Amino acid sequence: MGQPRRDFLKLGGLAAAGMLSQPSRAGAAVVPDNPLTAHAMPTRNLGRTGYKTGIFSLGGQAALERGNNESVAVPIVERALDLGVNYIDTSSIYGGPERWSERYVGQVMKRRRGEAFLASKTKERTRDASLRMLEKSLALLNTDHLDLWQLHDVGEPQDVEAIFAKGGAMEALLEAREQKMVRYLGVTGHFRPEPLVDAIRRHPFDTILMAVNAADKHHFSFMDTLLPLAVEKQMGIVGMKVPARGRLLQTWNPPPLENQQHSWEGAVIAKTPGTLSMREAMYYSLSLPVSTVIIGCDTVQQLEENLALARDFTPLTEQQMASLEQRAEAVSKQALFFRFVTRG
Numbered sequence: 001m002g003q004p005r006r007d008f009l010k011l012g013g014l015a016a017a018g019m020l021s022q023p024s025r026a027g028a029a030v031v032p033d034n035p036l037t038a039h040a041m042p043t044r045n046l047g048r049t050g051y052k053t054g055i056f057s058l059g060g061q062a063a064l065e066r067g068n069n070e071s072v073a074v075p076i077v078e079r080a081l082d083l084g085v086n087y088i089d090t091s092s093i094y095g096g097p098e099r100w101s102e103r104y105v106g107q108v109m110k111r112r113r114g115e116a117f118l119a120s121k122t123k124e125r126t127r128d129a130s131l132r133m134l135e136k137s138l139a140l141l142n143t144d145h146l147d148l149w150q151l152h153d154v155g156e157p158q159d160v161e162a163i164f165a166k167g168g169a170m171e172a173l174l175e176a177r178e179q180k181m182v183r184y185l186g187v188t189g190h191f192r193p194e195p196l197v198d199a200i201r202r203h204p205f206d207t208i209l210m211a212v213n214a215a216d217k218h219h220f221s222f223m224d225t226l227l228p229l230a231v232e233k234q235m236g237i238v239g240m241k242v243p244a245r246g247r248l249l250q251t252w253n254p255p256p257l258e259n260q261q262h263s264w265e266g267a268v269i270a271k272t273p274g275t276l277s278m279r280e281a282m283y284y285s286l287s288l289p290v291s292t293v294i295i296g297c298d299t300v301q302q303l304e305e306n307l308a309l310a311r312d313f314t315p316l317t318e319q320q321m322a323s324l325e326q327r328a329e330a331v332s333k334q335a336l337f338f339r340f341v342t343r344g
Helices: 003-016 070-082 100-115 127-140 157-164 169-178 193-202 226-232 278-286 300-311 318-335
Strands: 043-045 052-054 056-059 087-089 117-122 146-151 182-189 207-211 236-240 292-295
Touching (some): 052 056, 056 070, 070 100, 100 117, 127 169, 146 169, 146 207, 157 193, 182 193, 193 226, 207 226, 278 300, 278 318
Parallel strands (some): 087 117, 146 182, 207 236
16 A cells, blocks of 8 residues: 555545535535534534534444334434434335335434434436335435435446436436435445446535445455545545444354355355454444444444444554455455345
8 A cells, every 4th residue: 555545545534524525505404413423423524515424323224124123223213313323324225115214213203303414215216216215215204305315226337327317316316406305415336336436427426325344455446446536526425334244243153054045145155254343344444534434233232332433433544454454355255245246
């Protein structure tokens, strides 16, 4: 790692700290404010939106996407806000057709909408289907607007072509923003970087949600070209897949091999635990030029542990990051399983 990486990390630090921020384009909706955030953990600007998000945010998977799991999921959302989390990410496809994740989050938003920057997504690629998705998202989340509406899982060239075609999903995003149904627009992905590069060159999205963990450089790296471009465009950069659903962690126990053959995990068969601690995994991603990282939690205890790590965060050195990358190499395929899943 030479001078280019050092310059990139330095630039990224400036962007994350808000020194490259621009005036907000948001509509008339009141900006969310959790008064506990600034005391709970470091904050960074969400790119040019100017919104200051805690460096740890709540992801809408794990316990939040499991059916009939209200007694576990809702307390996690409540406790997250109690502890100072001010950014919650969910999606119209988390939890299957019942959209459990939006339902659980919506139970809390009914009472505490003003405390969280609320983000959801559409997996649809057409205008009409996306607007129907948004209408249902708003109803389930008990709100009249999203702070961020994102294109979900842009992973292949045909996704980009469909989104930007006449009658494509991009028309829905622009209409929704114009009508104040959403404040900001974003794009997300974890499969391949090139379609995301194409998308953010076609439109000045406010944010990008991308997979970045210590194994990234070993397969289809997002950090090589996509991350620097997002920094250059002063986007809010949200990191995901930080512990790779646990597969990067030393504490993870692989499921029985017979259970992996026909699962969503695709072709990657994991036979060993990971190689990093949660602290190392989180601090690696947070040492990149990201605004925040979203992590799904299975329990309130897990949430509290992640918050404690965020509170005590200090950036890793270049040498420390290189060491973690090297240690992650042995489990890099299982830690990047989402880049090897067959897409149909």
